[in-house]
Amino acid sequence: MNRVLGDWRAILVLLGPALLVYTLVMLVPIFWSLGYTVFEGNPITGFEFVGLNNFATLFTDPKIADALVFTLKYAVVLTIAQVGFGYLLALIYVFWLRKASSLIRTLAFFPVVLPTVAVALLFQELFKIAPQNGLVNDLLNLVGIQSVDWFASPDTAFLVLILMDLWRSMGFYAVLLYAGLVDIPDDLFESARLDGASGWRLVRHIVIPLSLPVLLSSIIFSVNGTLKVFDSVLALTNGGPGNTTTPLTLYMYQTSFTYGEYGYGSSIALLLTIICLLVTIFIFRSSRRDLTKG
Amino acid sequence: MTTARNRARRFVPLIAGLGATALLLTACSGDSGGGETTAPTDLTYLSFAENTSIQDTLTSLSTGSCSTENEALPLDITTQPQASYDQQLQLLAGQNALPVLFASGNSPQVAKDLNDGGKLVDVDAALEELDQTDAIIPAARSTIEALYGGDVYVLPTEFNVEGIWYNKQLFAENGIDEPTTWDELTDAAAKLSAAGVTAFSADGQDGWPLTRLVGNYLFRTIGPDALQKVIDGEASLTDPEYVEAAAAVADLGKAGYFGPSVGSIDYMTAVNQFLTGEAGMFYMGSWILANFNDPAQNQIGAENIGFMPFPEVEGGAGSRDQLAANVGVPLALSKASYSDDVSAWLGCFAENFGSTSLGEQGVITGFAVNEPVEDLPPLTQAVQERIDETTQSVLWFEALFNAKAATTSQTNASQLVTGAITPEKFMEMVQADLK
Numbered sequence: 001m002n003r004v005l006g007d008w009r010a011i012l013v014l015l016g017p018a019l020l021v022y023t024l025v026m027l028v029p030i031f032w033s034l035g036y037t038v039f040e041g042n043p044i045t046g047f048e049f050v051g052l053n054n055f056a057t058l059f060t061d062p063k064i065a066d067a068l069v070f071t072l073k074y075a076v077v078l079t080i081a082q083v084g085f086g087y088l089l090a091l092i093y094v095f096w097l098r099k100a101s102s103l104i105r106t107l108a109f110f111p112v113v114l115p116t117v118a119v120a121l122l123f124q125e126l127f128k129i130a131p132q133n134g135l136v137n138d139l140l141n142l143v144g145i146q147s148v149d150w151f152a153s154p155d156t157a158f159l160v161l162i163l164m165d166l167w168r169s170m171g172f173y174a175v176l177l178y179a180g181l182v183d184i185p186d187d188l189f190e191s192a193r194l195d196g197a198s199g200w201r202l203v204r205h206i207v208i209p210l211s212l213p214v215l216l217s218s219i220i221f222s223v224n225g226t227l228k229v230f231d232s233v234l235a236l237t238n239g240g241p242g243n244t245t246t247p248l249t250l251y252m253y254q255t256s257f258t259y260g261e262y263g264y265g266s267s268i269a270l271l272l273t274i275i276c277l278l279v280t281i282f283i284f285r286s287s288r289r290d291l292t293k294g
Numbered sequence: 295m296t297t298a299r300n301r302a303r304r305f306v307p308l309i310a311g312l313g314a315t316a317l318l319l320t321a322c323s324g325d326s327g328g329g330e331t332t333a334p335t336d337l338t339y340l341s342f343a344e345n346t347s348i349q350d351t352l353t354s355l356s357t358g359s360c361s362t363e364n365e366a367l368p369l370d371i372t373t374q375p376q377a378s379y380d381q382q383l384q385l386l387a388g389q390n391a392l393p394v395l396f397a398s399g400n401s402p403q404v405a406k407d408l409n410d411g412g413k414l415v416d417v418d419a420a421l422e423e424l425d426q427t428d429a430i431i432p433a434a435r436s437t438i439e440a441l442y443g444g445d446v447y448v449l450p451t452e453f454n455v456e457g458i459w460y461n462k463q464l465f466a467e468n469g470i471d472e473p474t475t476w477d478e479l480t481d482a483a484a485k486l487s488a489a490g491v492t493a494f495s496a497d498g499q500d501g502w503p504l505t506r507l508v509g510n511y512l513f514r515t516i517g518p519d520a521l522q523k524v525i526d527g528e529a530s531l532t533d534p535e536y537v538e539a540a541a542a543v544a545d546l547g548k549a550g551y552f553g554p555s556v557g558s559i560d561y562m563t564a565v566n567q568f569l570t571g572e573a574g575m576f577y578m579g580s581w582i583l584a585n586f587n588d589p590a591q592n593q594i595g596a597e598n599i600g601f602m603p604f605p606e607v608e609g610g611a612g613s614r615d616q617l618a619a620n621v622g623v624p625l626a627l628s629k630a631s632y633s634d635d636v637s638a639w640l641g642c643f644a645e646n647f648g649s650t651s652l653g654e655q656g657v658i659t660g661f662a663v664n665e666p667v668e669d670l671p672p673l674t675q676a677v678q679e680r681i682d683e684t685t686q687s688v689l690w691f692e693a694l695f696n697a698k699a700a701t702t703s704q705t706n707a708s709q710l711v712t713g714a715i716t717p718e719k720f721m722e723m724v725q726a727d728l729k
Contacts, residue, residue: 042384042407043387043389044388128558129558131566152555239705241557241705241712242706243706254701257378257381258380258698259697260404260407260697
């Protein structure tokens with residue numbers, strides 16, 4: 001084995017094809033996109049070298065600030081909600097439902113496998129007001145509350161978006177965290193109970209610290225996924241009303257392909273990459289503290 | 295630490311190399327030239343998936359009047375959803391692989407860019423060569439010239455006039471005469487609203503039917519060159535007389551004339567609202583005649599629908615005679631594949647498209663109708679007469695805007711009429727994207 005691993009030709013034969021494919025489909029587009037950041041234009045008008053102009057525009061474009069605020073707000077709210085509810089579901093699976101949890105797990109996981117566009121259409125129907133009320137407005141009318149035009153106001157549109165993505169994703173985090181929880185040895189719980197720990201104390205001192213690695217992975221998954229939200233927003237609100245639910249990804253897409261500004265679009269993509277990287281590093285660093293030591 | 299630094303140093307040349315290659319590749323890509331002409335083997339046609347009338351007319355021509363041309367160069371139709379159409383066009387143009395004939399994009403700017411890149415056939419010159427200079431009717435020609443800076447490099451497969459359609463019965467029941475001024479229009483809206491009818495049916499989800507009102511108000515107050523002045527930098531959308539137009543339309547929303555949930559109403563819902571008698575008025579282009587002439591959709595009866603030009607604004611420089619007009623989905627021809635066979639197709643197209651489209655699809659085009667079409671529905675006939683009477687047309691609010699400003703305008707229109715943003719803010723946002 002050592003002889004094979006020491007032979008550069010063997011390494012080349014074994015790794016070469018995969019490395020080549022990876023380079024072509026991942027690295028080249030990344031660097032190609034990076035190259036675009038110093039150009040202006042598109043394939044129709046041609047490209048012109050503009051140096052760092054696109055980066056300067058990032059700081060003066062008010063739409064970037066709006067999109068950034070929305071992206072961060074969405075990421076924070078949805079991460080807390082989907083990991084929080086996912087963790088709650090996982091705790092219910094393990095400590096309350098125990099072996100009878102498989103049906104509930106399947107039901108909670110079901111929305112994860114549905115296509116985003118189908119879910120968005122479902123939520124549009126549920127919350128619609130015109131031409132006829134959706135189920136939600138019908139229920140509101142039933143209890144004497146007037147119909148709400150959910151997609152006309154930024155706050156209500158944001159609420160529906162969060163509800164939809166939470167429903168769609170919490171089953172995934174529940175299953176992920178469940179896998180972490182079932183890994184904790186039973187005898188640890190028994191000895192903790194013998195020592196008098198129960199309820200919140202048990203969760204605080206045993207469950208959370210021992211499921212921390214998978215919890216951390218969930219948070220990183222969630223933050224990175226929510227920062228890059230695109231399809232659900234596009235399908236549910238298309239960034240509206242106005243541009244009040246437009247995340248950086250959608251603005252990047254519009255800039256590149258609708259407005260034909262490939263260079264500036266790539267600069268927005270780079271900004272998003274840097275934000276994802278910084279947030280991930282921040283989460284890793286803040287998790288270094290050992291929670292089992294109080 | 296030292297090992298890590300050494301390892302990192304080893305990657306620096308690799309990263310720099312890749313970066314430099316990417317820069318070079320990027321700079322080399324997107325050749326904006328027209329490229330060499332290569333004779334095509336098919337008449338490839340790319341258009342919006344949503345528009346079926348042009349492809350149906352082309353198919354009909356390929357088996358009828360243009361069958362000889364079709365034998366030499368068979369028609370091959372491909373469609374692309376309108377939402378991603380410009381992206382597809384950019385990719386094809388970047389690869390010098392534009393189809394022979396194609397819809398010129400979502401906004402006039404796309405065709406302007408393609409023409410600047412030397413990729414389009416000069417339709418005017420090509421028609422002259424074919425001795426078909428009269429193929430495009432004067433009204434359509436002047437609209438094309440206004441849209442594309444005086445040049446004609448697209449084919450007008452539609453010619454639509456725009457205005458306010460109204461329900462004659464509802465008007466009569468509420469004692470309303472056809473409004474000729476803005477004040478009369480708002481009075482009519484107030485009467486309809488008081489009678490429990492939605493005054494204006496409007497597609498707030500797409501936004502453009504609302505911004506059309508802003509544009510028309512500007513053409514009536516400032517004159518037909520109101521938006522050209524903005525593009526030329528002689529005026530700004532944030533000037534008080536421009537903001538006044540946005541404020542006038544916002545006031546209609548504030549008074550509840552668009553109904554309670556205009557932002558959630560899509561195109562077909564707006565059409566249905568009008569055709570089921572729920573709304574008294576409907577601003578729309580003459581392409582809507584297909585829906586009006588369909589008894590299955592039209593529950594109020596075609597004879598019950600009237601058409602009025604956008605009213606005048608007292609003291610304004612514009613007049614009701616200046617109808618808003620557009621050329622629907624204009625088609626362009628790729629210069630790189632313009633051969634003799636394509637030229638023959640263009641000749642046949644110019645000669646027969648107008649009558650075939652009107653006769654078989656009921657669509658009024660920008661081409662002369664060379665074969666008389668009998669038994670046109672009365673409403674279509676009335677619009678055709680109105681087009682013939684029109685001596686000057688105006689464009690629409692976003693016609694001269696770039697894609698960014700047009701998107702901002704349309705996506706924020708419903709917020710303007712619901713009062714979520716002020717008229718000043720609306721115009722400020724659109725003006726900011728015009729740069």
